Amino acid sequence: xxxxxxxxxxxxxxxPEIFHTLQGEGASIGVPSVxxxxxxxxxxxxxxxxxxxxxxxxxxxKHETGIKYSKKDYIIELEALEIAELVASYKCKNxxxxxxxxxxxxxxxxxxxxxxxxxxxxYRFEVETNGTQxxxxxxxxxxxxxxxxxxxxxxxNHEKIRINPxxxxxxxxxxxxxxxxxxxxxxxxxxxxxxxxTHHLPKPNILLMPEGRTEAALQNKRxxxxxxxxxxGYRFSxxxxxxxxxxxxxx
Ligand code: SF4
Numbered sequence: 001x002x003x004x005x006x007x008x009x010x011x012x013x014x015x016p017e018i019f020h021t022l023q024g025e026g027a028s029i030g031v032p033s034v035x036x037x038x039x040x041x042x043x044x045x046x047x048x049x050x051x052x053x054x055x056x057x058x059x060x061x062k063h064e065t066g067i068k069y070s071k072k073d074y075i076i077e078l079e080a081l082e083i084a085e086l087v088a089s090y091k092c093k094n095x096x097x098x099x100x101x102x103x104x105x106x107x108x109x110x111x112x113x114x115x116x117x118x119x120x121x122x123y124r125f126e127v128e129t130n131g132t133q134x135x136x137x138x139x140x141x142x143x144x145x146x147x148x149x150x151x152x153x154x155x156x157n158h159e160k161i162r163i164n165p166x167x168x169x170x171x172x173x174x175x176x177x178x179x180x181x182x183x184x185x186x187x188x189x190x191x192x193x194x195x196x197x198t199h200h201l202p203k204p205n206i207l208l209m210p211e212g213r214t215e216a217a218l219q220n221k222r223x224x225x226x227x228x229x230x231x232x233g234y235r236f237s238x239x240x241x242x243x244x245x246x247x248x249x250x251x
Pocket of ligand 1: 041042043044045047048049050051054099100101130151155
């Protein structure tokens with residue numbers, strides 16, 4: 001396999017944002033993991049908590065914070081092999097590709113996984129994706145867990161770009177895919193139910209998570225969302241990293 005696949009990662013303190021922490025959301029919440037934060041996203045959610053991966057100066061996209069970012073300050077480019085060496089410096093074997101939207105850079109991840117599994121076949125890989133991109137066959141076979149977060153209208157994206165029926169159908173057929181919806185108001189439930197029915201998403205694998213970038217914002221939504229999850233049979237996901245570290249990057 002060639003060793004020249006480049007990936008654009010988020011840059012934090014002049015280094016790629018690769019960090020060892022606990023998974024903060026979703027089906028494997030609490031699991032010690034190494035996160036690799038890729039840059040770039042094809043969506044532009046108004047409440048996105050990683051808007052520094054896509055909301056570039058000179059673009060028309062709107063975000064609640066009103067902040068724009070310079071690509072040169074927030075993107076760092078590395079070869080897959082270099083990323084593998086950085087990841088291998090941690091003892092942890094649960095690796096999470098996140099973003100931004102990591103599936104915009106699939107060839108680099110294919111190569112990264114190849115390098116890491118050559119070092120140690122027990123490496124386990126999760127991908128956090130917005131569910132609009134279909135993975136290549138090679139990548140699909142390499143991933144242990146898909147964490148899909150299809151976006152609702154509360155994200156501010158037009159339905160045409162946030163919902164790709166073919167991609168959702170692909171993930172819905174997989175045993176190792178989880179579907180996590182970001183919930184802003186109680187009205188969002190109807191939209192989740194419609195997507196669940198239209199795209200045959202397996203209910204036991206659906207999680208509802210409160211939207212919020214601060215503990216106070218989350219606390220406002222947790223109690224009624226917990227009630228909805230209990231009454232409607234959905235799994236609840238908190239945002240552990242916000243409880244522990246607030247909105248700090250790189251943890
Ligand atoms: S899909 Fe995810 S990374 Fe992209 S804008 Fe929305 S929340 Fe942010």
